[in-house]
Amino acid sequence: MHKNEDFCIKNITKIEGHANLDLKVRGGKVDSCEFRVTESHRFFEDMVKGRHFSQVPLIVSRICGLCSSSHLTTATEAIEDALQIQPTEQAMFLREASLFGEFIKSHALHLYMLVLPDYLGKESVLQFEGNQLELVKDALAIKKAGTDILTALGGRPHHTVNHRPGYVTRAPNREKVENVLNGLRSVRDLAAQTVLIFDKYSKKQTFERKTNFVALKGDDYPLMNGRSIHCSDGTVLGKNELSKHIKEFVVPYSTAKNTEFNGKDYVVGALARIALNSKQLHPKAKEIMDSCETKLPNHCPFSTNLAQAIELVHCVETAIDHLDGYEPHKAEWPDIQGKDGNGIGVTEAPRGLLYHTYDLNADGFVTDSNMVIPTQQNIRSIELDLNDLVPTILSMPKPKAELEMEKLIRSYDPCISCSVHFLKVNWL
Amino acid sequence: MAKKMRAGFYSLSCCEGCELVVFDLEEKLLKALEFVEIVDARLFDGNHPNEKLDIAIVEGGVQSELDKKHLEEIRERSTYLVAFGACATIAGIPGIRNSLPKEMQAKLNSKAIIPVKEKVFPVPAVVKTDFVLQGCPAFTHELLDLLVALYHGKKPVLENIPVCKECKERENPCLLFEGIPCLGPVTYAGCKALCPTERAQCIGCRGFTEDANFEALRKRFRKMDVDERIIHNLFTYFNQNPFKKEGE
Numbered sequence A: 001m002h003k004n005e006d007f008c009i010k011n012i013t014k015i016e017g018h019a020n021l022d023l024k025v026r027g028g029k030v031d032s033c034e035f036r037v038t039e040s041h042r043f044f045e046d047m048v049k050g051r052h053f054s055q056v057p058l059i060v061s062r063i064c065g066l067c068s069s070s071h072l073t074t075a076t077e078a079i080e081d082a083l084q085i086q087p088t089e090q091a092m093f094l095r096e097a098s099l100f101g102e103f104i105k106s107h108a109l110h111l112y113m114l115v116l117p118d119y120l121g122k123e124s125v126l127q128f129e130g131n132q133l134e135l136v137k138d139a140l141a142i143k144k145a146g147t148d149i150l151t152a153l154g155g156r157p158h159h160t161v162n163h164r165p166g167y168v169t170r171a172p173n174r175e176k177v178e179n180v181l182n183g184l185r186s187v188r189d190l191a192a193q194t195v196l197i198f199d200k201y202s203k204k205q206t207f208e209r210k211t212n213f214v215a216l217k218g219d220d221y222p223l224m225n226g227r228s229i230h231c232s233d234g235t236v237l238g239k240n241e242l243s244k245h246i247k248e249f250v251v252p253y254s255t256a257k258n259t260e261f262n263g264k265d266y267v268v269g270a271l272a273r274i275a276l277n278s279k280q281l282h283p284k285a286k287e288i289m290d291s292c293e294t295k296l297p298n299h300c301p302f303s304t305n306l307a308q309a310i311e312l313v314h315c316v317e318t319a320i321d322h323l324d325g326y327e328p329h330k331a332e333w334p335d336i337q338g339k340d341g342n343g344i345g346v347t348e349a350p351r352g353l354l355y356h357t358y359d360l361n362a363d364g365f366v367t368d369s370n371m372v373i374p375t376q377q378n379i380r381s382i383e384l385d386l387n388d389l390v391p392t393i394l395s396m397p398k399p400k401a402e403l404e405m406e407k408l409i410r411s412y413d414p415c416i417s418c419s420v421h422f423l424k425v426n427w428l
Numbered sequence B: 001m002a003k004k005m006r007a008g009f010y011s012l013s014c015c016e017g018c019e020l021v022v023f024d025l026e027e028k029l030l031k032a033l034e035f036v037e038i039v040d041a042r043l044f045d046g047n048h049p050n051e052k053l054d055i056a057i058v059e060g061g062v063q064s065e066l067d068k069k070h071l072e073e074i075r076e077r078s079t080y081l082v083a084f085g086a087c088a089t090i091a092g093i094p095g096i097r098n099s100l101p102k103e104m105q106a107k108l109n110s111k112a113i114i115p116v117k118e119k120v121f122p123v124p125a126v127v128k129t130d131f132v133l134q135g136c137p138a139f140t141h142e143l144l145d146l147l148v149a150l151y152h153g154k155k156p157v158l159e160n161i162p163v164c165k166e167c168k169e170r171e172n173p174c175l176l177f178e179g180i181p182c183l184g185p186v187t188y189a190g191c192k193a194l195c196p197t198e199r200a201q202c203i204g205c206r207g208f209t210e211d212a213n214f215e216a217l218r219k220r221f222r223k224m225d226v227d228e229r230i231i232h233n234l235f236t237y238f239n240q241n242p243f244k245k246e247g248e
Helices: A053-063 A068-083 A088-119 A130-155 A174-186 A189-200 A238-245 A269-281 A283-290 A301-324 A374-393 A398-411 B019-026 B026-032 B065-076 B086-090 B091-098 B103-110 B140-151 B165-168 B215-221 B228-235
Strands: A005-008 A019-026 A029-037 A211-215 A228-231 A236-238 A244-250 A258-261 A341-349 A352-359 A366-374 B004-010 B036-041 B053-059 B063-064 B078-083 B116-122 B131-133
Touching: A005 A174, A005 A398, A019 A374, A019 A398, A029 A374, A053 A068, A053 A352, A053 A366, A053 B091, A053 B228, A068 A341, A068 A352, A088 A189, A088 A301, A088 A398, A088 B019, A130 A174, A130 A189, A130 A301, A130 B019, A130 B026, A174 A189, A174 A301, A174 B004, A189 A283, A189 A301, A189 B019, A211 A341, A211 A352, A211 B103, A236 A238, A238 A244, A238 A341, A258 A374, A269 A283, A269 A301, A269 A352, A269 A374, A283 A301, A341 B036, A352 A374, A374 A398, B004 B019, B004 B065, B004 B140, B019 B026, B019 B140, B026 B140, B036 B053, B053 B065, B053 B086, B053 B140, B063 B065, B065 B078, B065 B116, B078 B140, B086 B091, B086 B131, B091 B116, B131 B140, B215 B228
Parallel strands: B004 B036, B004 B053, B053 B078, B078 B131
Antiparallel strands: A005 A019, A019 A029, A211 A228, A228 A236, A244 A258, A341 A352, A352 A366, B063 B116
């Protein structure tokens, strides 16, 4: 094809945080593609230095409003690893349940509020009308079932207050959990409906690009307590080896670092988790996945949304099973002393693999830290996908082609605030 | 019925959690949309940078010149401007950067791709701010109260009372008596003592009260044998260090 065209999409909407896309096409091929994160640096790795370990999870929780529990849990696990302590059973139980709540909240908001408008031909959810308004109500109901878990177990829907390294300051009574269970049971059908909606849109997408998937792996469908990390290239790692395989690097046009795994681009998130753990999905989620016309796993980035919808079913069902067995114990408040050490925490956040590491001094104050977050791991793949996708859509009118690019970016559910948490000090 | 109020939501540097809490209004959100029209919100709508607004709701702090320009431009086209949540009202967690040692700050600033300002500024330090709604994340019921009041041509009054008052009303045992350092005595109420009710210390996310007696609280912490570094950490969680001397 003939075409030369410059695309510049400023302040991409319906993603978390600020980013632009600059893409140049020369002779029908993508000449340069820059996903520019324009959010200011946020310095979290430096801000936790000098902080007592007990305060770190509450600080890093503020890296992200959408996945605060994931950051909180990852930091908590890393600090427990550094202090060589075992959390109480109660704490583990509540943490896991909170992550189900967070996945439900995050996926429901992303799928219905940010992605669905694209497929319904609307600029935003605010323009929905008639029957479409029912979808908004459905989305809010699913989201509520998720945030109700977080509120009952953690005090509020965002930035949980009661989780500490080693324990929880307060556990909910059974009555509160019963209410949560009722809420979850009432959205089972809505979660299943979400899969049908996104199957319908996914099956129309034919674009594919082969890449590697990276996710936690375990006996269940693991979201936390990461021990074993798998890559679809066959690599199996313990969490201590992860930093040797993930290479972070800076690109001059963006405030977010990019990453490679074993020297290659890769994808983390719902699609990667399903690719590596589909057997461990809740039977109900597995059943609905098998009944979809779109066959997962595939290498179509747009399928991420379908994978998220399947996870929505998985998390609702697993949370019901999990919380049904909840028995409140008297809270334990162990006196945890600081000690020097290095700790690593790896979890699955809604957007993918999340890695925190902290060095503590003898009194338990942070001396160094590093965080690798999902969106920065996916940015490289977003750019490579666009390289392949754009030549196939050049015959479209420009606004439509731009919408397709935005759709691809949104399908990854990028979370920009997270990705600029860092500042690389040894800078190129 | 009066005309719908035209509102915009804006994020400066932050986690965007405060914009997300708006969805926690759930059915009340749909009710609110009967008298509020959201005309500009990048997170869940398109970009409409030229819309005139009755009310601009701004989350996040000012970290860069870009943020500052954006904020001034929002101010320009809004009748009322609301600082929404701790980053916007008191610089919040990103403001921890302001309490880092000077050399470290200089090092950080010199490495940034988008030049950052020397300090993180809350919204009222940069532009005229009509209302501040505190908290990390901000509280939806306060936003709703504000919107309803403005719609009826009234202005809400924010009380200058500490978290302790609401904590007592909930009959919580005092954490200070259990040896847990808590910022309840010096922090604005309005949260219904959410954290102490979960037996978690108040970390000051709603900002310090006007008449806060920091010295007395610090003495109390020392009497409890709290490590000086932890005391410093606590007072600089969300707020500027109140013990900082001029020019420090």
